[in-house]
Amino acid sequence: MIELYEQLKQRYALGEISVQRFDLVFITVPRENLASLLLYLRDTEGFTHLVLLTAVDWIEDNKFQLTYLINNRESATDLGLRVIIDRDEASMESIHDLWPTAATYQRELKEMFGIDFPGSPRIDEDFILEGWTEIPPYRRDFDTLEYSRDTYLERPGRSTSDPAQHMKQLFYPEDKD
Amino acid sequence: MDKKTHKDPAKTSAELPSVDLNPPEVQPQKPPAPPAERTIELPEELRKRTVKGPGGVEIEVEPLRDYYCEAPPTVMPAAYSKIVEDLFNWARAESIWILGFGTGCGAIEMRPLMTPRYDAYRYGIQWRPTPRQANLFVISGYLSVKTLKRAIRSYEQMQNPKYVVGLGSCTINGGMYWDSYNTIKRLDEYLPVDLYITGCMPRPEALLAGFMDLKRMIRAGEAEGANKYAEYFDWYKANQKRVIKDWDMPDYSW
Amino acid sequence: MAYTPDRSQYPQKKADGSLDIDLTSGKYLKLWQGPQHPGITGNMSIELTVCGDEVAEGRTHVGYLHRGFEKLMERRTFIQNFPIVCRICVPEPDFNEYCYAAAVEELAGIEVPERADWIRALILEMGRINSYLMYLGGQAGALGQAVIGQWSTYVRDLMLDRFEELTGARIYHMFIMPGGVRDNLPTGFRTRMEHTLGEIENALRDIHNVMFRNAVFEKRTRGIGVIEKEWLDSYGVTGPCIRAAGVPRDVRKDQPYLVYDQLDFDPVIGKDSDIYTRADVRRRDLLLSVDLIRQILSRMPQDDGPTMATTPNVLHWKIEPGETYVRGECSRGEYGYYLVTDGSGYPRRVNVRGPSYTHAMALFERMVVNCNIADVAALLVSLHTYPPEIER
Numbered sequence: 001m002i003e004l005y006e007q008l009k010q011r012y013a014l015g016e017i018s019v020q021r022f023d024l025v026f027i028t029v030p031r032e033n034l035a036s037l038l039l040y041l042r043d044t045e046g047f048t049h050l051v052l053l054t055a056v057d058w059i060e061d062n063k064f065q066l067t068y069l070i071n072n073r074e075s076a077t078d079l080g081l082r083v084i085i086d087r088d089e090a091s092m093e094s095i096h097d098l099w100p101t102a103a104t105y106q107r108e109l110k111e112m113f114g115i116d117f118p119g120s121p122r123i124d125e126d127f128i129l130e131g132w133t134e135i136p137p138y139r140r141d142f143d144t145l146e147y148s149r150d151t152y153l154e155r156p157g158r159s160t161s162d163p164a165q166h167m168k169q170l171f172y173p174e175d176k177d
Numbered sequence: 178m179d180k181k182t183h184k185d186p187a188k189t190s191a192e193l194p195s196v197d198l199n200p201p202e203v204q205p206q207k208p209p210a211p212p213a214e215r216t217i218e219l220p221e222e223l224r225k226r227t228v229k230g231p232g233g234v235e236i237e238v239e240p241l242r243d244y245y246c247e248a249p250p251t252v253m254p255a256a257y258s259k260i261v262e263d264l265f266n267w268a269r270a271e272s273i274w275i276l277g278f279g280t281g282c283g284a285i286e287m288r289p290l291m292t293p294r295y296d297a298y299r300y301g302i303q304w305r306p307t308p309r310q311a312n313l314f315v316i317s318g319y320l321s322v323k324t325l326k327r328a329i330r331s332y333e334q335m336q337n338p339k340y341v342v343g344l345g346s347c348t349i350n351g352g353m354y355w356d357s358y359n360t361i362k363r364l365d366e367y368l369p370v371d372l373y374i375t376g377c378m379p380r381p382e383a384l385l386a387g388f389m390d391l392k393r394m395i396r397a398g399e400a401e402g403a404n405k406y407a408e409y410f411d412w413y414k415a416n417q418k419r420v421i422k423d424w425d426m427p428d429y430s431w
Numbered sequence: 432m433a434y435t436p437d438r439s440q441y442p443q444k445k446a447d448g449s450l451d452i453d454l455t456s457g458k459y460l461k462l463w464q465g466p467q468h469p470g471i472t473g474n475m476s477i478e479l480t481v482c483g484d485e486v487a488e489g490r491t492h493v494g495y496l497h498r499g500f501e502k503l504m505e506r507r508t509f510i511q512n513f514p515i516v517c518r519i520c521v522p523e524p525d526f527n528e529y530c531y532a533a534a535v536e537e538l539a540g541i542e543v544p545e546r547a548d549w550i551r552a553l554i555l556e557m558g559r560i561n562s563y564l565m566y567l568g569g570q571a572g573a574l575g576q577a578v579i580g581q582w583s584t585y586v587r588d589l590m591l592d593r594f595e596e597l598t599g600a601r602i603y604h605m606f607i608m609p610g611g612v613r614d615n616l617p618t619g620f621r622t623r624m625e626h627t628l629g630e631i632e633n634a635l636r637d638i639h640n641v642m643f644r645n646a647v648f649e650k651r652t653r654g655i656g657v658i659e660k661e662w663l664d665s666y667g668v669t670g671p672c673i674r675a676a677g678v679p680r681d682v683r684k685d686q687p688y689l690v691y692d693q694l695d696f697d698p699v700i701g702k703d704s705d706i707y708t709r710a711d712v713r714r715r716d717l718l719l720s721v722d723l724i725r726q727i728l729s730r731m732p733q734d735d736g737p738t739m740a741t742t743p744n745v746l747h748w749k750i751e752p753g754e755t756y757v758r759g760e761c762s763r764g765e766y767g768y769y770l771v772t773d774g775s776g777y778p779r780r781v782n783v784r785g786p787s788y789t790h791a792m793a794l795f796e797r798m799v800v801n802c803n804i805a806d807v808a809a810l811l812v813s814l815h816t817y818p819p820e821i822e823r
Contacts, residue, residue: 020537020753020754020755020756021537021755023686024755049667049669050667051667051756051758051765051784052756052767052784054782056771056779056780067754067769069756069769073685076685078756080754080756099664099665099666099667100666100793101665101666101667101789101793101794104788104789104793127493127494128493128494128822129323129359129494129497130323130326130422130423130494131421131422132422137358137359137499138501138502140505142358142502144356144358144499144502144503144506145356145506148351148355148357148362151419151420152351152360152362152363152420153363153416154350154362154363155349155350155351155362155363157350158350158351167746168746172744172746277467277469278467278474279473279474280474280495281474282518282521282602282819284473284474284521285522285602286601288565288568288580288584289584289587289588289591291584292580292581292584292585292588293581293585294585294588308467319498321494321497321498323494323495323497324466324474327466327467327495331467353514353515353518354498354499356503356506357502357503358502359497359498360498378603380601
């Protein structure tokens with residue numbers, strides 16, 4: 001995997017690499033390079049299987065991290081490409097022409113994170129939610145508990161104690177921390 | 178912490194629509210908000226339009242009005258004499274036909290109930306593919322808002338007399354998904370529930386026991402959910418419309 | 432004489448290659464299959480545009496079971512997530528427990544006792560058998576053979592009994608915890624398990640005779656619903672669907688997890704990649720699971736060793752920043768968890784990669800075109816999709 005990284009580095013501008021396991025490596029990639037890098041990895045290096053495409057919300061830095069995880073079925077190795085994009089007006093190039101199935105992932109990201117992928121098929125259609133008018137629910141600043149309290153009626157009598165406090169009293173009463 | 182859920186009850190009922198709004202056992206906690214402004218447009222096939230019939234006749238079609246019955250449901254009175262009503266109730270109790278709509282995870286325990294191990298058929302219980310043939314709707318677990326919309330329409334298409342059983346703790350108070358933004362927490366706010374079966378998820382034996390309880394209730398004439406739904410129709414509709422933001426269906430769909 | 436319709440004529444295509452479907456022409460009809468429909472797997476729906484009885488376009492609609500797990504998990508601690516992950520996929524919940532536990536262990540650096548690994552593999556294989564038995568009933572039921580469902584559900588109940596005695600629950604077992612498994616095998620488990628496996632083999636013999644040698648079943652599944660070779664990678668096909676196309680991909684073999692490197696097996700493969708082959712691959716895979724359970728029970732350490740590693744105090748359990756992806760081969764294909772931690776006591780992001788996600792959406796929408804309406808249910812079942820893992 002490290003050889004592959006060195007080899008890629010000669011052709012593309014790459015960010016840091018973190019080795020998670022012997023068969024799983026994450027590399028940070030500038031967003032302009034992503035499509036060409038994915039194409040190269042798919043066609044030349046044998047990373048033909050798109051495992052998943054998802055986003056992480058780093059709200060403190062006002063960034064989204066997109067993770068493209070691709071798998072080489074011959075050598076049984078995984079490569080995760082991290083792309084950091086801006087959180088405001090987030091948008092990214094679509095890769096549905098490389099993997100048609102990516103369109104589904106992109107539809108989900110559009111709906112759940114509000115990340116736009118211009119040109120992706122049916123990107124503006126409802127995917128999971130229906131008639132959603134709030135901010136996209138997977139964003140960190142969306143408070144699901146508050147929304148649920150405001151929207152759905154609760155049955156009186158349900159008490160929820162903070163599990164951490166409850167367990168502490170139950171098992172570690174002497175623990176003051 | 179949650180001030181919103183503990184409002185003055187007198188004030189609450191004053192803000193509700195005009196019918197008597199306290200159906201037995203269902204105490205509203207919050208006034209339904211005024212219908213949210215429609216930001217969502219109707220899909221094309223539901224909009225008013227002109228279609229060409231055979232021979233060039235032009236017909237105006239308004240799907241939401243034309244394709245469905247306009248009358249709200251009515252309360253079905255009991256039979257003229259008690260002995261006849263008892264006979265009817267006995268017959269109803271012995272033929273519980275369940276709508277085969279697995280709305281949540283509880284549906285996975287339906288399959289064992291249909292098969293030799295538990296064999297619910299011996300009690301006159303069977304599963305039907307269409308709402309027109311069913312008289313019991315088992316809400317099998319959590320209901321997301323999207324499914325709630327379909328569940329309401331399926332329920333309204335069922336023929337009277339009809340019953341609703343809420344299965345699992347998620348239908349009672351939200352269960353595991355008490356803080357989820359997409360699941361309702363009290364089923365009886367939206368559909369008239371006759372019986373709840375607790376558990377996450379309930380075992381087939383619990384379901385069988387629940388069906389037996391339902392039978393007893395039907396024979397005693399206590400399972401009057403459908404009539405309750407007709408009587409407090411406006412209250413149920415107001416509740417439903419408050420959570421279903423894009424209400425693009427007719428109010429009554431049977 | 433066989434009737435071979437000329438399928439190139441319709442639906443007509445526009446210049447840019449998209450389908451020219453004019454609903455007002457009266458030639459096409461929109462047909463909804465689901466969510467309340469007997470020919471659908473679980474709570475999802477397909478919007479079909481049909482021309483005659485041939486499907487011109489199909490669109491999958493999901494979201495009826497969405498509970499927002501990935502959001503809920505972000506506001507629960509690592510140990511609080513353990514009881515809810517199994518609810519993500521109802522018919523085969525154990526893979527969620529395993530993948531979540533393995534991801535947490537990897538990021539927290541916890542060594543799991545060897546015995547726990549064996550018990551985990553045992554549980555996962557038992558879950559696989561359950562899932563396949565449900566599939567066989569569904570596949571036969573979609574083509575009108577209700578009796579297979581009766582038999583397979585009966586033997587599945589026997590397997591649920593074993594689950595019950597091992598874990599205490601029928602469906603949601605909550606047995607594989609971060610750090611190990613909850614308990615050891617009960618006394619006499621091996622004997623009772625052997626008996627159950629025998630019953631399953633008997634039932635499968637019957638099922639093979641009645642279902643796979645049935646002329647109607649063969650006629651309606653051979654050559655229908657073929658996954659082309661070039662779709663395998665572009666649509667992310669995994670599991671029995673790719674093995675039925677002749678590609679021996681099995682995570683258990685390619686990237687062995689748990690104890691699969693100590694077991695003897697070869698991935699089951701098929702040739703034709705149609706509905707029949709996929710059903711047959713799953714049947715043989717089920718027999719392979721029976722064999723694997725026998726191997727696991729005979730090779731696992733016989734002593735009552737520890738089944739739980741020492742984990743940190745779960746109330747103060749914080750995990751260093753990191754990200755990982757853990758996968759396993761579930762009955763439908765590759766199942767995986769992508770977990771990101773940020774040094775706090777809560778996961779930053781959890782993403783569940785279910786095989787149904789790619790199979791039921793993009794692949795199915797591609798395959799259903801030019802399919803007969805009567806075959807849509809069989810085709811959907813043959814991809815073995817479970818809606819709750821698509822939308823979580």
